[in-house]
Amino acid sequence: MKVLKTYPDKCIGCHSCESACANLYFKEDNAEKSCIVISTDFSPPAMNVCNQCQTCVAACPTMALTVNNQGVVMLNKSLCIGCLMCVAVCPTDSMRTCLGVHSPFKCIACGVCTKSCPTDAIKIVTE
Amino acid sequence: MNRKLLAEFKYDLAPIVRGYNRRTLYLNVGTREITSKPVSEMMIEKFVGGKGFDLYLMWQGVKDDTKWNNPENEICISFGPLCGNTSYPGSGKSIVTTISPLTGIPVDCNVGGHFGPYAKFSGWDALEIQGKSAEEVIVYIDGDKGTVQIFTAPDEEINSHIFAEELIKEFADSPDKLQFVSVVSTGTAADHVNITCLNFSFWDKRRKVARLKQAGRGGTGTVFRDKGIKALVVKYSGLKVDTNNPVDLLTLQQTGLKLHKEIEAGDATQCRMHEVGTAHLMEVMNDYDLLPIRNFKYGQMPEAIGLHSREFTALFTQGMADGCWYGCSLSCCKAVDNFKPRTGPYKGQPVVVDGPEYETAAGCGSNIGIFDAKDVVEINFYCDTYGVDTISFGTSTAFVMECFENGILDLAKTGGLDLSWGNADAALELLHQMARGEGFGLTVGKGVRAMKAIFAKEYGADPAFLQDIGMEAKGLEYSQYMSKESLAQQGGYTLALKGPQHDEAWLIFMDMVNNHIPTFKDKAEALHYFPMFRTWFGLQGLCKLPWNDIEPANNAETSEPAKVPEHVQNYVDIYKAITGKPMDKIEMILQSERVYNFQKVFCMRMGKGRRIDDVPPYRAMGPVTEEEYLSRSERYDGQLKAKLNIDPIGKTTAEKMKITRDYREDQYQQLMDAVYERKGWTPEGVPTIEHLRKIGMDIPEVIEVVSRYL
Incomplete structure (x- = not known):
């Protein structure tokens, strides 16, 4: 399974990963629209991102959520009816939703954020 | 399938505006007329949608003396402005109304499945079906193209578990788009008996089968088949989160998400709807002496352990x-996969069975003395696919089993069927007979009221005893709760407009267990508020279950926990978010009160609906037989002392039963007085013109009917 692994001890809370993610998926530098969420209210920072546990897959009524051959949970937006049931069942609060975006969104372990991280606090691994 | 097109109607596709299409579809399957009718401001203001639109349309379509099988009788199916939103749990309901073959008055059923939302998103706020077709037809609404077509229906198989699937595959654009088609159908029993239902399908993508939800009560399937209709089919492929075009999608989504999270956190320790659906109630009802057993004689038996919810969970x-x-x-529509019936035409074939839900488990289980969960599942399967209402089947079968026990029926009269308590083979054979149109099943399928008359006339049975044990009122069979020890629930059942169904008021715990409504005034208030509040679901296209089958963690600390105030506020919020109109919890009740009183007057117009029709059989109120009294003698003797200050010592059981009965019947009369007054009705149960004016339901046709009775 391909997954974005986090190393909070290395995180310096620069939020570069959030910028990279939101810019890639929403063309906006807006942390609210990032699939990875860094909270510097904690020390070390809390790093919230999907662990590909697949709990959401079983909850989706339209089967818009599926698992690809790398073990990554993918959302097919054309099938999504925006019910947000996946958001509610996510055990790590990593299925994201935000103002003005009708469909939920999540980390698909693309790795773009890892390239922006100055401290190697995030890494794509295969488990 | 080689179908001939008999009629076609084309219409313009237009987006829904804030939950409304502002037009309804009229179909006459006899004359083949298909037209679009505008929805007026008056309709929205006074009738809201859903059941309100159904009843309004039906009122125009029928005459005072219309019987269920007259061509002008209608089947109306409406959806409500909130129906079809994908954000708030329980938002996909259709409401079906027709003049019932069991009661002769309007019956209304609230049913799930995909048909309602798809028909609504195809462009219609309601379907109004009238006439009788000389040949079998199906009606097809293509919501992608904007066409309504009537086709011939040479299909051989009409039992729903097969027919719905066949039609979905026939009308879907491709095998990967089966989920965009939904079917309304019934089954072969609806050609022969009155205790029937309609099945509303939804395509289960995971199981790859057509699942079936039932518009269960009052014989809707019989009317459907009498009109020569085999099925209604709808296709709609464009569903999105904003298809209902709400004015404030964000609030709608966030309110839904809040409830999703509540369910995720609380369901496993509250009602376990996700695990076992409403069948979670089985042991709860048995523990409180409320599970109907042997035609509502008892509420608790050790054997009921066989129907414990864990049996269904498994x-x-x-x-x-x-x-x-x-x-x-909430995900409560559970299913048994790969079930192989042991009887009937589908014996040995693996099928998916929807349910059993609580009503089915109690009605087709404990109430007829069956305590094997698999027997209940098999009865459930055949009821659904034959188009038989599991509640009426259970209560009607319980009635004939008690008649069999009492010698009113015997093997000669039942055609050799041994209707002893718990004989699952015999119960299943009754069902198969209903489907084949033969044997004693045809008698049972007429329903309890008709059977009472037949058994008295043809078999010389005591009409008073039949009246006492025959669990029907207004012609409709009781649903599956014991109301003997809850006066409020006796009212909840018997004052219900369409007949004794628990969807108007379920007050047993408030009344009997928690004693929160001790006085007549308290009970009357509850019998005003809850039927009105619950009516609102039927106006909007909503399900009742997410209201109180999940509660916020702090609900018990609120001032009125039985109302679940936070969820009431959710409904206010989502109504405003969709329609953009003002709403509060007072206006909710007023919306309902208008339609509720309209339905009441509609019943009066059709000849029922007054005090004389609101009388329960004594079995719903107290012990009919010595056996029943003695089984709970400590309770009944105790009540003589505590409530009537009568010492039971030295009195015969018959004497004590008489005193108990007189007391309970008098209590019920007092309850009716209190409830009628609270509802703004005369002591005869007739809405006053002053009250109709006050709530804004003083339209001329209503006043005209009421005036006949004042």
Whole structure:
């Protein structure tokens, strides 16, 4: 399974990963629209991102959520009816939703954020 | 399938505006007329949608003396402005109304499945079906193209578990688009008996089968078949989160998400709807002496352990997204997969069975003395696919089993069927007979009221005893709760407009267990508020279950926990978010009160609906037989002392039963007085003109009917 692994001890809370993610998926530098969420209210920072546990897959009524051959949970937006049931069942609060975006969104372990991280606090691994 | 097109109607596709299409579809299957009718401001203001639109349209279509099988009788199916949103749990309901073959008055059923939302998104706020077709037809609404077509229906198989699937595959654009088609159908029993239902399908993508939800009460399937209709089919492929075009999608989504999270956190320790659906109630009802056993004689028996919810949990496939409409995280429509019936035409064939839900488990289980969960599942399967209402089947079968026990019936009269308590083979054979149109099943399928008359006339049975044990009122069979020890629930059942169904008021725990409504005034208030509040679901296209089958963690600390105030506020919020109109909890009740009183007057127009029709059989109120009294003698003797200050010592059981009965019947009369007054009705149960004026339901046709009775 391909997954974005986090190393909070290395995180310096620069939020570069959030910028990279939101810019890639929403063309906006807006942390609210990032699939990875860094909270510097904690020390070390809390790093919230999907662990590909697949709990959401079983909850989706339209089967818009599926698992690809790398073990990554993918959302097919054309099938999504925006019910947000996946958001509610996510055990790590990593299925994201935000103002003005009708469909939920999540980390698909693309790795773009890892390239922006100055401290190697995030890494794509295969488990 | 080689179908001939008999009629076609084309219409313009237009987006819904804030939950409304502002037009309804009229179909006459006899004359083949198909037209679009505008929805007026008056309709929206006074009738809201859903059941309100159904009843309004039906009122125009029928005459005072219309019988269920007259061509002008209508089947109306409406959806409500909130119906079809994918954000808030329980938002996919259709409401079906027709003049019932069992009661002769309007019956209304609230049913899930995808047909309602798809028909609504195809462009219609309601369907109004009238006439009788000389040849069998299906009606097809293509919501992608904007066409309504009537086709011939040479199909051989009409039993729903097969027919719905066949039609979905026939009308879907391709095998990967089966989920965009939904079917309304019934089954072969609806050609022969009155205790029938309609099945509303939804395509289960995971199981790859057509699942079926039932518009169960009052014989809707019989009317459907009498009109020569084999099925209604709808196709709509464009569903999105904003198809209902709400004015404030964000609030709608966030309110839904809040409830999803509540369900996720609380369901496993509250009602376990996700695990076992409403069948979670089985042991709860048995523990409180409320589970109907042997035609409502008893509420508790040790044997009921066989129908404990864990038995059903073990049969239901777990971990599935079992919502009957998208976005319902309560996911209560459980299913038994790969079930192989041991009887009947589908013996040995693996099938998917929807349910059993509580009503079915109690009605087709404990109430007829069956305590094997698999027997209940088999009865459930055949009821659904034959188009038989599991509640009326259970209560009607319980009635004939008690008649058999009492010698009113015997093997000669039942055609050799041994209707002893718990004989599952005999119960199943009754069902198969209903489907084949033969044997004693035809008698049972007429329903309890008709059987009472037949058994008295043809078999010389004591009409008073039949009246006492025959669990029907207004012609409709009781649903499956014991109301003997809850005066408020006796009213909840028997004052219900369409007949004794628990969807108007379920007050047993408030009344009997928690004693929160001790006075007549308290009970009358509850019998005003809850029927009105619950009516609102039927106006909007909503399900009742997410209201109080999940509660916020702090609900018990609120001032009125039985109302679940936070969820009431949710409904206010989502109504405003969709329609953009003002709403509060007072206006909710007023919306309902208008339609509720309209339905009341509609019943009066058709010849029922007054005090004389609101009388329960004594079995719903107290012990009919010595056996029943003695089984709970400590309770009944105690009540003589505590409530009547009568010492039971030295009195015969018959004497004590008489005193108990007189007391309970008098209590019920006092309850009716209190409730009628609270509802703004005369002591005869007739809405006053002053009250109709006050609530804004003083339209001329209503006043005209009421005036006949004042």
